[in-house]
Amino acid sequence: MCGIFGIFNVEHAQKYAFYGIYALQHRGQESVGIAVSDLADIKLIKRSGLVLEAISKEDIESLEGSIAIAHVRYSTAGDLGLTNAQPFLKETPFGKVALVHNGNLVNYTSLKAELEKEGVSFEHTSDSELFLALLGRGTYVPESISMNPLDEELLPHIFYALSRVKGAYSLIYLFKDKLIAARDPYGFRPLLMGRLKDAVLFASESCAFDILGAQFFREVKPGEVVVVDFHGIRSYFPFKSPRKAMCIFEFVYFSKPESYIFGDWVYNVRKSMGRQLAIEDDVDADVVVPVPDSGIVPAIGYSQEKSIPLELGLIRNHYVGRSFIEPTQELRDVKVLMKFNANRPVLEGKRVVVIDDSLVRGTTSKKIVSMLRKAGAKEVHMRIASPPVIGPCYYGIDTPTREELIACKLNQEDIRKFIGADSLRYLSLEGLRSCVKNYQEFCDACFSNVYPIPLEDESCLSKT
Ligand code: SF4
Known part of the structure; x- marks a missing residue:
């Protein structure tokens, strides 16, 4: 990265x-x-x-x-x-x-x-x-x-x-x-x-x-x-x-939405991931809420496809720096609260679909779900605009080890329980692949476990 x-x-x-x-x-x-x-x-x-x-x-x-x-x-x-x-x-x-x-x-x-x-x-x-x-x-x-x-x-x-x-x-x-x-x-x-x-x-x-x-x-x-x-x-x-193996995670999360890479506009690909997620989803909801910033573009696609209004139910604080003051037990959510705050008027009494780009460890999602509930959301449906992350990256993205990847440890229902959502759904691997031109030319190993280059060194294997 x-x-x-x-x-x-x-x-x-x-x-x-x-x-x-x-x-x-x-x-x-x-x-x-x-x-x-x-x-x-x-x-x-x-x-x-x-x-x-x-x-x-x-x-x-x-x-x-x-x-x-x-x-x-x-x-x-x-x-x-x-x-x-x-x-x-x-x-x-x-x-x-x-x-x-x-x-x-x-x-x-x-x-x-x-x-x-x-x-x-x-x-x-x-x-x-x-x-x-x-x-x-x-x-x-x-x-x-x-x-x-x-x-x-x-x-x-x-x-x-x-x-x-x-x-x-x-x-x-x-x-x-x-x-x-x-x-x-x-x-x-x-x-x-x-x-x-x-x-x-x-x-x-x-x-x-x-x-x-x-x-x-x-x-x-x-x-x-x-x-x-x-x-x-x-x-x-x-x-x-x-073969070619362009990193599909660049489209999911890493590149800026206004950039052009791999023969496509990141915005367009990311938005179609949201659209595809909506096509695969059957939930009824009142409002679509993106997790800013990386959930915004797929949420636009999801909202347009479903004709459910998009609202800014989570507001991001852009001035977050590093804090050296460790929060107390009572203040244990302060780190995520420093980053986001819930916007009560668009959440109260609503069935909320919350969209994030990916779900890696699950800890942030858990805090976001809790935050939306505290702000009055009647239902919280977590939707992820990419498939479960089931493998680390050896090609330049700092994803965690398998032990830290929640989808390597828990099944989808247990992840739902862990994050406290009413429902949880990911974009399917086929759905993700349908959003890029010539998916055979992309690497999606962290979602599929199909690694284009075999690993040779212990330094790489230690990440497994
Ligand atoms: S494993 Fe492949 S798709 Fe996943 S982050 Fe690494 S290069 Fe990208």
């Missing part, structure tokens, strides 16, 4: 990177970093916390250049903290190179151990470092590739690095005079290209282009490597994949 951004060929690239990565803040709140090249050197800053609070004016003034990459992190692999904040910067046989990566590698432990045996030392405990550590350690060029002479020196090393890793990656390398972006052959994580006058941009979601007034150009395709330098844009497809 990370956001990445890159821009090539613009004055004050660091400022574009700052705003571009700010637009991707929802993809990671733990740390932020920006690396900038002035064509002679690469400079880097990394900070803990949110973009607007963590990066100062002085930080931005200390980074002057025309090529930049940026990252927001929500850790999925490696320890928390600034040591694993990206971009990573390393001295390589090709000079200084910086890297941002969104995804998760399933052969990190074994590949790292192999490189350590060969004398490679690692500064971080995150799988992303492998992309830099592998540079200069071998070359690979498939026979099918006809290489542009401009790329003959460097790209075989990039192809080699990518050929050694297994798992999910959307990434951008920053060299002093170029960007190289790549997406794994399965295409787990999104990566898009944009244009702004003479500049070329990359971002995890199209909302990062909107904030800069840039135009969406096209998506980086699964298995594609794109080189952008002062000679132009060059594209290669060095790897074949047995």
Whole structure:
């Protein structure tokens, strides 16, 4: 769960990177970093916390250049903290190179151990470092590739690095005079290209282009490597994949509703999940209430399909920060109450259908149901716009272990009792699949337990 951004060929690239990565803040709140090249050197800053609070004016003034990459992190692999904040910067046989990566590698432990045996030392405990550590350690060029002479020196090393890793990656390398972006052959994580006058941009979601007034150009395709330098844009497809496996959870929850990813608008897909949920549902109700923010779009679809009015029965507090004051036993619901409050006038005496995007541990749903009842709801019907989460993610989304997933421990009726709802219904797996184009090209392993890439390392298996 990370956001990445890159821009090539613009004055004050660091400022574009700052705003571009700010637009991707929802993809990671733990740390932020920006690396900038002035064509002679690469400079880097990394900070803990949110973009607007963590990066100062002085930080931005200390980074002057025309090529930049940026990252927001929500850790999925490696320890928390600034040591694993990206971009990573390393001295390589090709000079200084910086890297941002969104995804998760399933052969990190074994590949790292192999490189350590060969004398490679690692500064971080995150799988992303492998992309830099592998540079200069071998070359690979498939026979099918006809290489542009401009790329003959460097790209075989990039192809080699990518050929050694297994798992999910959307990434951008920053060299002093170029960007190289790549997406794994399965295409787990999104990566898009944009244009702004003479500049070329990359971002995890199209909302990062909107904030800069840039135009969406096209998506980086699964298995594609794109080189952008002062000679132009060059594209290669060095790897074949047995299948595509774009992450369907990006549509369920992770991406912003106004973004375009995986050949579709997130808003449209998320709304059709709500519509489909309504088609599969036979409950009678007076009002549809979304759990903000991620339940809002499916609730619109549900409400329109059922012709039941949508009301804001839960109001979200947008100023929630971190509290270090632990609530007492009497105040045990305070954390969820800090986040949401019930809106009594639209709930009192009503049969309420409450819509959330997903149900993972069940603890928040339980508190929401109780909150709606206390505010006078006559009936509370919990509806989830995705199927039960029955498996962890090994490809870059921070889902909990099986022990923490409520649908791995309880059947649907017991979950209903646990959360205290009058009824509980999920969107079916077939229903979810019907909401995307070509569902065979998507990963839905956390809902189906069908994992597109087998797990190789203990570090991954420990999540089972
Ligand atoms: S397991 Fe779930 S969250 Fe992970 S890539 Fe697949 S669909 Fe996405």
